[in-house]
Amino acid sequence: xxxxxxLIPIALLMGGMGLLAFLWSLKSGQYDDLEGAAWRILVDDExxxxxx
Amino acid sequence: xxxxxxxxxxxxxxxxxxASADEVRLASHPLGAGLRQLDLSVPDVHCGGxxxxxxxxxxxxxxxxxxxxxxxxxRVSCIYQEELDECATDPSEILxxxxxxxxxxxxFTPAAPENDxxxxxxxxxxxxxxxxxxxxxxxxxSVWSGADAATRDMFHWISAMIAAPALVYAGRFFFKSAWSxxxxxRTNMDVPISLAVTLSYAVSLWETVHHGExxxxxxxxxxxxxxxxxxTLDHVMREKARAAINGLARLAPRGxxxxxxxxxxxxxxxxxxxxxxDISIAAGERIPVDGTIVSGESDVDLSIxxxxxxxxxxxxxxxxxxxxxxxxxxxxLRATKVARDSLLSEIIGLMEAAExxxxxxxxxxxxxxxxxxxxxxxxxxxxxxxxxxFGGDWKQAMLVAVAxxxxxxxxxxxxxxxxxxxxxxxxxxxxxxxxxxxxALERLAAVDIVAFDKTGxxxxxxxxxxxxxxGDAANTAIACALAAHSRHxxxxxxxxxxxxxxxxxxxxxxxxxxxxxEASNGTDLYRLGNRAFACGTDLAPSAGDSPFSEVVxxxxxAYLAQFLFDDTLRPGAAEAVRExxxxxxxxxxxxxxxxxxxxxxxxxxxxxxxxxxxxxxxKVEECQRLNGEGRRxxxxxxxxxxAPALAAAHxxxxxxxxxxxxxxxxxxxxxxxRLDAVPEAIAVARRSASxxxxxxxxxxxxxxxxVPIAIAGLATPLIAAVAMSTSSIIVVTNALRxxxxxxxxxxxxxxxxxxxxxxx
Numbered sequence: 001x002x003x004x005x006x007l008i009p010i011a012l013l014m015g016g017m018g019l020l021a022f023l024w025s026l027k028s029g030q031y032d033d034l035e036g037a038a039w040r041i042l043v044d045d046e047x048x049x050x051x052x
Numbered sequence: 053x054x055x056x057x058x059x060x061x062x063x064x065x066x067x068x069x070x071a072s073a074d075e076v077r078l079a080s081h082p083l084g085a086g087l088r089q090l091d092l093s094v095p096d097v098h099c100g101g102x103x104x105x106x107x108x109x110x111x112x113x114x115x116x117x118x119x120x121x122x123x124x125x126x127r128v129s130c131i132y133q134e135e136l137d138e139c140a141t142d143p144s145e146i147l148x149x150x151x152x153x154x155x156x157x158x159x160f161t162p163a164a165p166e167n168d169x170x171x172x173x174x175x176x177x178x179x180x181x182x183x184x185x186x187x188x189x190x191x192x193x194s195v196w197s198g199a200d201a202a203t204r205d206m207f208h209w210i211s212a213m214i215a216a217p218a219l220v221y222a223g224r225f226f227f228k229s230a231w232s233x234x235x236x237x238r239t240n241m242d243v244p245i246s247l248a249v250t251l252s253y254a255v256s257l258w259e260t261v262h263h264g265e266x267x268x269x270x271x272x273x274x275x276x277x278x279x280x281x282x283x284t285l286d287h288v289m290r291e292k293a294r295a296a297i298n299g300l301a302r303l304a305p306r307g308x309x310x311x312x313x314x315x316x317x318x319x320x321x322x323x324x325x326x327x328x329x330d331i332s333i334a335a336g337e338r339i340p341v342d343g344t345i346v347s348g349e350s351d352v353d354l355s356i357x358x359x360x361x362x363x364x365x366x367x368x369x370x371x372x373x374x375x376x377x378x379x380x381x382x383x384x385l386r387a388t389k390v391a392r393d394s395l396l397s398e399i400i401g402l403m404e405a406a407e408x409x410x411x412x413x414x415x416x417x418x419x420x421x422x423x424x425x426x427x428x429x430x431x432x433x434x435x436x437x438x439x440x441x442f443g444g445d446w447k448q449a450m451l452v453a454v455a456x457x458x459x460x461x462x463x464x465x466x467x468x469x470x471x472x473x474x475x476x477x478x479x480x481x482x483x484x485x486x487x488x489x490x491x492a493l494e495r496l497a498a499v500d501i502v503a504f505d506k507t508g509x510x511x512x513x514x515x516x517x518x519x520x521x522x523g524d525a526a527n528t529a530i531a532c533a534l535a536a537h538s539r540h541x542x543x544x545x546x547x548x549x550x551x552x553x554x555x556x557x558x559x560x561x562x563x564x565x566x567x568x569x570e571a572s573n574g575t576d577l578y579r580l581g582n583r584a585f586a587c588g589t590d591l592a593p594s595a596g597d598s599p600f601s602e603v604v605x606x607x608x609x610a611y612l613a614q615f616l617f618d619d620t621l622r623p624g625a626a627e628a629v630r631e632x633x634x635x636x637x638x639x640x641x642x643x644x645x646x647x648x649x650x651x652x653x654x655x656x657x658x659x660x661x662x663x664x665x666x667x668x669x670x671k672v673e674e675c676q677r678l679n680g681e682g683r684r685x686x687x688x689x690x691x692x693x694x695a696p697a698l699a700a701a702h703x704x705x706x707x708x709x710x711x712x713x714x715x716x717x718x719x720x721x722x723x724x725x726r727l728d729a730v731p732e733a734i735a736v737a738r739r740s741a742s743x744x745x746x747x748x749x750x751x752x753x754x755x756x757x758x759v760p761i762a763i764a765g766l767a768t769p770l771i772a773a774v775a776m777s778t779s780s781i782i783v784v785t786n787a788l789r790x791x792x793x794x795x796x797x798x799x800x801x802x803x804x805x806x807x808x809x810x811x812x
Contacts, residue, residue, distance in 0.1 A: 039100030
C-alpha cells in the first residue's frame with residue numbers, strides 16, 4: 001500500500017513525459033509530411049549540403 | 053490560321069517557364085537577413101527518388117540555402133539569398149532547375165496560412181485525452197480487480213483529478229458545438245456526447261465523495277479520446293487536400309509590365325493596376341485585367357474563358373477580357389477595369405451564387421444525428437423515470453440513465469463516416485484523384501447523370517492532324533518548313549504529326565497576327581494560315597460548319613495544299629463513357645464550343661446528349677434544371693467558364709490541368725491524364741457509401757445489444773468500456789476492408805447499391 005505513494009506519481013510522470021514528447025514532435029513539424037518522411041528513410045545520402 | 057484550341061497544360065507550362073525574375077521575387081516572401089523563401093507547387097513528385105532529385109538540383113544552385121520537398125502537399129519550399137557576392141540573384145533559376153530535373157513547377161500564393169491551427173489543436177487534444185484515458189484506465193483496472201475501501205477511494209480521487217482538466221481541454225470542441233446548436237434550438241451529435249461526458253463526470257464525482265463502488269471517469273475520458281480521433285480524421289479529410297489543391301498553379305497573372313508616362317516599364321502586382329493604366333503584354337502571356345487594346349495586333353485564345361476553341365483576332369480598339377491568353381503578337385492594353393471588377397471576378401461571383409444548392413446538402417452523419425440524438429435522450433430519460441418510478445431511488449435512476457447515455461454514446465458512430473472517407477480518399481489519392489471534402493464522396497455515390505465539358509476535359513485541347521490534301525510531297529515539305537517558325541498550336545501539331553525534317557530555307561519569314569505565316573523565297577510568296585489569309589479571298593472560313601480546323605498553304609495567292617486538324621481526345625475518354633453507361637449513368641455534354649464540333653465529339657465517344665454554344669450561365673441553368681428534376685449531376689469540367697457549373701452541380705470533378713478557379717470549384721481533382729478517373733471515383737464512392745451504411749448498422753447494432761444491459765442496471769464501468777471500444781474497433785476494421793479486398797471495383801456490380809444510397 002505504501003509503495004503506491006511512489007508508484008502512482010512515477011506512473012503519472014512517465015505518462016506525462018510521453019505526452020510532452022508528443023507535444024514536442026507535433027510542434028517541431030514532424031507530422032507535416034508523413035509520406036515524405038516514409039520515403040526519406042530510403043534515401044542514402046543526405047542531399048542537404050553545408051555551406052560556409 | 054483559322055482554328056486552334058489551346059492546351060491548358062501547355063498554357064500552364066508556358067506561364068511557369070516564362071516567369072520572370074521579378075514575378076518570382078514577388079511570389080517569394082522575405083525572411084530577413086537577405087534571405088527569401090519561395091514556395092513552389094510540384095504536382096509530379098510521387099516518391100523518394102523525386103525528393104532527392106529535386107533537392108539535389110536545387111542545392112546545386114549557389115544561392116540556394118535550403119530546399120525541402122513536402123511530398124504530402126507536393127510542394128517545394130526553397131530558401132535563397134537575395135544577393136550573392138553583391139550581385140542580385142535570379143530566383144527564376146530555381147524554377148528552371150526543377151524543370152531541368154524533369155518536373156513541372158508552378159508558383160503559388162498560399163491562400164490559407166501554412167500551419168493548420170485547428171488540426172494541431174485537435175491533435176493536442178487527442179494526445180491529452182489519450183494520456184488521461186490511459187492513466188485512468190490503469191487505475192480503474194486496479195479497482196475492477198478488487199481494490200476496496202480506502203484504496204478504491206484514493207484511486208477514484210486521482211482519476212477525478214486527471215479527468216477534470218482533460219474534459220475541459222479536450223471536450224471543448226464538443227461543448228462549444230453542442231452549445232451553439234442548443235442556442236439555435238437544434239440538437240446535433242455533440243449534444244448527447246457533451247451531456248454524457250459531463251453527467252458521467254458529475255455522477256462519478258458524487259459517487260466518489262460518498263465512497264461509492266462505481267465511477268465512470270475512464271468511460272467519459274476514453275469516449276472523448278475516440279470521438280476526437282473521428283473529429284480529427286474528418287478535419288484532415290477536409291483540409292489536407294484543399295491545401296494541396298490551392299498549391300497548384302494560379303491562373304491569374306500576379307503582375308504586369310506597367311508603361312510609365314516617361315516611357316519606362318515597371319513590373320507591378322496586378323492589384324496595383326488602375327483604370328486607365330497602359331500595360332504591356334508579350335506574346336504567350338495572360339491578360340491580367342479587362343481592357344481595350346491601344347496598339348498592336350494579335351490572336352487571343354479565349355478557350356479557358358468561354359470554351360470556344362478558336363482564337364480570336366484582335367487589333368487596336370478591341371476589348372479583351374482578363375484570363376484570355378495572348379498568342380501571337382505583343383499588345384499594349386489600356387485597363388478599363390481593375391482586377392477585382394474584371395471578368396474573372398465576375399465569374400467567381402456567379403460561382404458563389406450557384407453554390408447555394410450544394411450548401412443545402414446535409415452530410416450523412418448530420419442526418420443520422422438528427423434521428424439518433426433525440427432517440428438517445430428519450431431512452432435515457434425514460435429509463436431514468438422508470439427506475440425512479442419503480443425503484444424509488446433517484447441516485448440509482450441517475451446512474452442507470454448515465455449508463456444508458458454512455459453506452460449509446462455515438463463514439464463508433466463518430467468514427468463510422470470519417471474512417472471510411474479517409475480510407476477511400478487515400479485509395480483515390482493513390483489512383484491520382486484528390487478529394488477535397490468528405491461529403492463529396494457521399495454526393496458522388498448518389499450521382500445518376502454525368503455532364504462533361506468538351507475542351508480540356510473530354511479532349512486534351514491539343515490539335516491533331518487528321519487529313520492532308522496536298523498535291524505532292526514538296527508542298528508538305530514547304531508547309532512543315534514554314535510551321536517550324538511558329539509557336540501556334542496548329543503549326544506545332546502539323547510539325548509533330550508530319551514528322552518531316554525541314555530542310556528548306558526562306559529569305560524572309562513573318563508571322564501575321566490573325567492570319568498565319570508569310571515567307572518569301574526569291575520572287576515567290578508562300579502563305580500558311582487560314583483560307584482567307586492564304587488565298588486572299590473574302591470567303592467565310594469553312595471551319596464554321598466543319599468539325600475540323602483547316603490550314604491552307606498558298607503560293608503567290610494560289611491554293612497549294614490543305615491540312616485538317618481535330619482535337620485529341622483525352623486518353624480513356626471512350627472507355628470512361630462506356631463504363632459510365634454500363635454502370636447505369638446517363639452522359640451529357642455541355643460545351644461553349646460550336647455545335648458541329650460538339651456533335652462530332654459526342655458521336656465519337658457515345659455520349660447521349662450534346663449541347664453546344666452554351667454560355668457559363670446556361671451551363672449553370674442546365675445543371676439547375678437537372679437538379680430541379682431530382683437528378684444528381686456530376687459535372688466534369690476545367691475552364692473558368694465551367695466553374696459556375698461545377699459549383700452548381702451536385703458534385704464536380706476537374707482535371708489538375710484545369711484553371712485555378714475550376715479546381716477551386718470542383719470537389720474532386722484528378723492528376724493523371726486519363727478520364728478513367730471518373731468511373732473509378734464513382735466506384736470507390738459507391739463502395740464507401742455502402743461501407744458507411746454497414747458501419748452505421750454495426751455501430752447502432754452493437755449499442756442496441758448493450759442498451760438492455762444498461763437499462764437493466766447491470767452496466768458496470770467495465771462493461772461500458774468494453775462495449776465502447778469493441779464497437780469502435782469493429783467499425784474501423786470494417787472501413788479498412790475498402791482497400792483490403794480487390795483493388796478494382798467494377799461499377800456494374802455496385803449499380804444496385806445506388807438505389808439504396810438514394811433512399812438512405
